[in-house]
Amino acid sequence: MDNVELSEVISDFAGLVGRVEETGERVCVVDGGEPTSVLLPAAELAELEHFAQRAHGGGHRPRSRSGLGQPFGPDPQGPYVRFVHVDGGRMTFVRDRTVVAELRSVAELEWLEDRARTARQGYMPPKQAAAFEEFLARQGPVGDGVAWIAGSWQNQEPFTELVFIKGRAAEDVALAYGADAQDIADGLLLHQVEERDAREGTDDLSRVLVFGEENGWTWLGYHDFDHAFSRSLDPPPEQQITLNATMAKAIYDFSYLEDGVYQNPFPIEDGAEDRRDMYELIWYTPGEAPFAPEAPLSFLNLHLRIAEKAGNWTDNIALFFEGLERAFGLALPRDAITSGNVRCARPAARR
Template sequence: MEITQGTLAEAWQRTAAGHALLHGVGLPPVAFSDEALDECVERAEEAEDEGLCLLLDENGTVRGHYGAYREAFVTSDLEQVLYLIAEAAVRRRGGSVAEVADAMERIDPAWGRRFRSGGLDDTGTVEACGRDPLEGLAWIAGSWREQHPYTTLAFFRAAPGRTVDAERLALLYGADPAQVAAGTRLKDLKAVDSGRAHGDRQWESCCFGRAGGWTFLLYHDAPRRAFANKEAYTALGIEESVRLSATSAKAIYTFDYLRDGRRVDDDQGVLELIWYERGLAPYLRGGELDFLNRAVRRAELDHPEVTDTFELYFHALEKSLGLRLPRRDFTEGEVRAAYWAAKSS
């Protein structure tokens, strides 16, 4: 059934009337053009209300928006629209993510399962974690926000059955060939650096290795000559890459995921990682990054004791993509490291 203003209003009226938790909840503002949506969002912002606004296209597609810049979902499925309106209404009442899940289940058991899955249906749930969330990748989230130990965390993965050579990758970025060949570790840089403290020179260094099926390279600023040998870089066989970048002075944190030569981003470009609101999917529902929405929801439900949303997000990256960093190697200085090679004259 094509969604129209009438069918949407009637369907929501029936839904709200049929569930005690939705009594008195009206249909969110509905706009029929981008200009009208802007006015709707502007009125909401003036009222300090970032509630849901709907844009109904001529073809019956409904686009949900929170604020001026965040498109939350796009769907032509009326039942999904009703679910998303109900979810937004229940979330606005407050409570933990688990309490919202319980409330959605009281409205409809299928809706409760859907909310817990984090997706637009109740399938494809992520298995419960069952271990310390700060062991795999999330241990670095807090210090990374303060640009320590590195501002850029880059991960690379090849096709199944192949690996991205960590040494070759570091060399292509500009790591000192002598230190790479010598197997230099982070503790070695700190021990032999007599001219200046490593704390000053770390901006000229990188760490690299493999963990969780990915090759990682951590650094601050890569030399301009990085990737000078395009053929050698292609020969590494990289099919996926994830780059997390922090600029704490400006409070900008970005997430960039490339797969098969294209950015996975629902046509949004490099995505800024912000302190997302618990229970609210950080990315477009049903979009290319919906797998990460599901993993974030699972992390929220599995680890209510984790209060830092960056740690939850990093844990979701580990669960969904397998990203990891060896905490002990970093702590004990055993991770491979090198300074960038000196510029040739």
């Protein structure tokens, strides 16, 4: 990729665009030897955008202000017409009503290439993808999975909150959530709390944090009736999935965070990066993709479709849970939870 000084570009946009159109090669614009932006064929940018929008995570798209000016309206440049975007740095070049080249900042282009590279790694041609889907549909969940708990969870049993955290040990997470350190050190088990409640007339069973590790994830289960436990970690974990059941209001919601960044279930438009929209599981309809292709959570659509094809569950929320199993490898120890042979701790503040 050749470099061209900014002063030369400003004086001869048409020549530079013609060169990119003819050769199909990028040209880097430098200011005092420092790369600032890249002029590239429109077709190449379209391909990058196509794949980049299908990758999730990666932060917000960089925007730059190059100081090249913001002429209003079409700006003739020889046989081309230049359209300057509102940020003053991005430009589109058109010839005979056909887009031929685009100018993007170095930072934005690197961001696009990184996301596109991530999406391409999982890309398959349609026939290969269909065959792979069929293969995945025949695979069972990891361990016990999580779909088995969906029915009782809807009735707020045994927990109203299910949290899955990647990259942090279970005991550390329990302590950070405000669990009693002595209960953790003693290895308190859920059935012991239940037996003590029955023996002493206490009501600790609904006020404990149950925790463990399955398939590389720390999981937590608890009731959030009196906000006795924390809802966040500092610093935020690599990944965090939260499922909350509020039976009285028929609200069952799902959220997913990467490095503390909330992955919005709906497309994010420019200037709306902070928008947070809750996703309620009752909105999920089998056979329909719940997330738009440009939404951060669109990668879940494939896993939900595979869960539907597998035919293991008919309940919509159980199907959604199975989709999460397949997407993230989530699992909960069924026998340990139902028998009470799973670790737990009371809130430190209530001891």
